Amino acid sequence: MQVFVTGASGWIGSGVVPELVAAGHQVRGLARSEQSAARLRAAGVEPVPGGLDDLGSLRSGAENADAVIHLAFKHDFSDFAASGRSERAAMETFGEVLAGTGKPLLFASGVALVRPGQVVTEEDASPFTGSEAPRGGAEALALGFADRGIRPIALRFAPTVHGTGDHGFLATLVGIAREKGVAGYVGDGANRWPAVHRDDAARLVVRALEDPDAARIVHAIGEEGVPARAIAEAIGRGAGVPVASIDPDDVEAHFGWIGAFFALDVPASSALTRARLGWQPTEAGLLDDLAAGHYFRRAAA
Numbered sequence: 209m210q211v212f213v214t215g216a217s218g219w220i221g222s223g224v225v226p227e228l229v230a231a232g233h234q235v236r237g238l239a240r241s242e243q244s245a246a247r248l249r250a251a252g253v254e255p256v257p258g259g260l261d262d263l264g265s266l267r268s269g270a271e272n273a274d275a276v277i278h279l280a281f282k283h284d285f286s287d288f289a290a291s292g293r294s295e296r297a298a299m300e301t302f303g304e305v306l307a308g309t310g311k312p313l314l315f316a317s318g319v320a321l322v323r324p325g326q327v328v329t330e331e332d333a334s335p336f337t338g339s340e341a342p343r344g345g346a347e348a349l350a351l352g353f354a355d356r357g358i359r360p361i362a363l364r365f366a367p368t369v370h371g372t373g374d375h376g377f378l379a380t381l382v383g384i385a386r387e388k389g390v391a392g393y394v395g396d397g398a399n400r401w402p403a404v405h406r407d408d409a410a411r412l413v414v415r416a417l418e419d420p421d422a423a424r425i426v427h428a429i430g431e432e433g434v435p436a437r438a439i440a441e442a443i444g445r446g447a448g449v450p451v452a453s454i455d456p457d458d459v460e461a462h463f464g465w466i467g468a469f470f471a472l473d474v475p476a477s478s479a480l481t482r483a484r485l486g487w488q489p490t491e492a493g494l495l496d497d498l499a500a501g502h503y504f505r506r507a508a509a
Contacts, residue, residue, distance in 0.1 A: 212269035215279030223410035278315040308357040312420040319476040371406035391444035397437025399473035404430035405491035430489035433475030442498040
């Protein structure tokens, strides 16, 4: 297939692209800079110049593709509403281009806020609808495209997509532990965070692309819920700092923007995804990945 990928040079995308190429697909990737374009060329991908707000580039990429994998998102926590509007505009553009074609539209989504405190499954609908909702209500919008002759697939990633080279959730927590001299968790640390290794997630994306009628919602979840205290203890061991509970009233002061997320209890299952797509995670779990040491070598450097 000719596949157009947004976020192709990002953390998840740079794992998905090699899997697509290895499977024999031709890949075109959105590139907002020459540096990104060079990385894509080196990976065997044809760059499509433009950014997420360049709707003309999105339209062009989708028009010339057999499938779209939309992984890009503007993670601007200082103006999350604007990020949501950009996401919705991008999804609306893909909906216009792909309507009536029967082509697959795979798009990144998440599990973290679907049903906090309860184990989220693939049968749980996103509670977010409308342009002002988180991520612009894009999941509900896109899943509705099934009525317009598109095959939408929500790729719900764990909030922690870990692996060598990760600069997201875990890397941020490691950096905070080094800065503060303590690896913290909120309250009793019993709240749970699902996780997945990037390589397992990448293989799942390709499976979903190649069997687009198997599932409308796919959970890239390797571990249902790792207790926050266990994460903090692993970070403490790796960084050589003590571990401590952070009072809920002090979360923002200690953790900054990530504190509100790290305090959530957001377990999620991938049982239906595994059954429907025959996917089985095989890479290291979150705690084993922390124990491997690469997060701490990079932080120290």
